[in-house]
Amino acid sequence: METKKRLKIGILTAGGDCPGINAAIRGVAKTAILEYGMEVIGISSGFAGLINKEYIALNETHVSGILTLGGTILGTSREKPFGKKQLQDAIDRPKLIKEHYADLKLDCLVCIGGNGTMRTAGMLSQQGLNIIGIPKTIDNDVWGTDVTFGFDSAVNIATEAIDRLHTTANSHKRIMIIEVMGHNAGWIALHSGIAGGGDLILLPEIPYQEDVMLKYLDERATIRKGYSIVVVAEGIEKPKKEKAGEYISKLIGDKLGYETRVTVLGYIQRGGTPSPTDRILATRYGTYAAELISEGQFGRMVAIHENKITSIPIAETEGKTRLIPPDYSLIAKARKMGTCFGDTLPTNVTVL
């Protein structure tokens, strides 16, 4: 009877780190090794590791005890082998990647990353490498899946911060502005803003009007509560050199004269142990990636559609970003409770 070839896979993690990456690595590697008898190679620092031949053999010991560990045991980078600048310089990165993939005798390369990573992975797939993509980012903006791991952890962190801002805002009767990450999408701002009881939530997907925003805050200050919580996504419309939170704070301070303070949550949203939700999602993605490889299904990104695990052709993600749809039900519900998104005054707010 013909013995089945022992498959050999490489795993790399690229782009911004986030809680849950190690859970995904563990999901892929343990399933590959224990269920399918595969050989697993860990590639350091994203695509840079494949270019510079920085890899280690991963066995079950390497990936035990990492489920709850933040960051990535493999390290990451934002190396863009097909970037405009990179393609102009002397080093042919895509060629080195293909050569080293062949030297390693890999049967598949698992790329754990966000939009940029999926773009690179898709191009390598078009150039003949067997690729599986696993969508990760706190931004939750990878096209083709309902949710990325990292997002739930970031929302938990941001929500806890907003909860804490309520007490100090109330004590000083101040307008507290918190800037959260999300790149060009507002998913973290929306979900943490709702979970944290934000009064004004500014999203890149909903262009705000200065006068509406100011009227809303002025009305709250004079008629309702003596303080407000403003949740600002870092990617909102603002002058290039300005930081989102500082810009909004200055606008409010200068135009309304109220006391404001800014908190930029920054990299805290990407640190620490993954939430249980992210651990489960990352594990689902990782184990399913190993399944697809065992079935010889390549050129795909694992995904969740209405809580069902599935996969899509990785080529479909090319150049796309998943932004909050205009008819997203959570926004409509929040508006009904008097939350303002800066575009129109809530109906229950009387214009002074």
Ligand code: F6P
């Ligand atoms: O993509 C995740 C993210 O944290 C974004 O939310 C943020 O804008 C960006 O990475 C920061 O990039 P860097 O880690 O290169 O500073």
